[in-house]
Amino acid sequence: MPTIMPVSSLRSYTEVLEGVAPGTPVFLTKNGQGRYAILDMDDYDRLAAENRLLSELQSGHTSGEQxxxxxxxxVKKHFVERAGDGL
Structure with missing residues (x-):
């Protein structure tokens, strides 16, 4: 179950940050609407890596189409040859 709090909860930010853990972000609302997410750094790093991977895959797909x-x-031949070169 996600932790959802109003942004005014940041007045006692240590309490808010205690709720943040890997796989458990805290979502902050402003005027009753979702506005911010506080993530554990491991979760952030994973999301950033996934985003880079998806961007590279999209770039490769676009290149293939164009x-x-x-x-x-x-492709197989290329990698077999490179493996034979000691790479």
């Missing part, structure tokens, strides 16, 4: 796709046989 410039053409590489056959899987060519």
């Amino acid at each position: 410039e053409g796709w590489i056959a899987s046989e060519h």
Whole structure:
């Protein structure tokens, strides 16, 4: 169950921060509407990494659509050759 508090709870911020843990963000509301999220740094780092990965995947997909796709046989051959070079 998510922890939801009004932003005015930040007056006693230590109490608010005690509710933040990995996998358990605290959501702050302003005028009854969700406005802010306080995340554990591990959760933030994971979300940032996922965002970078999705961005790279989208970039690769766009490149494939615009410039053409590489056959899987060519990709396999490339990595087999690189493995043979000691990389």
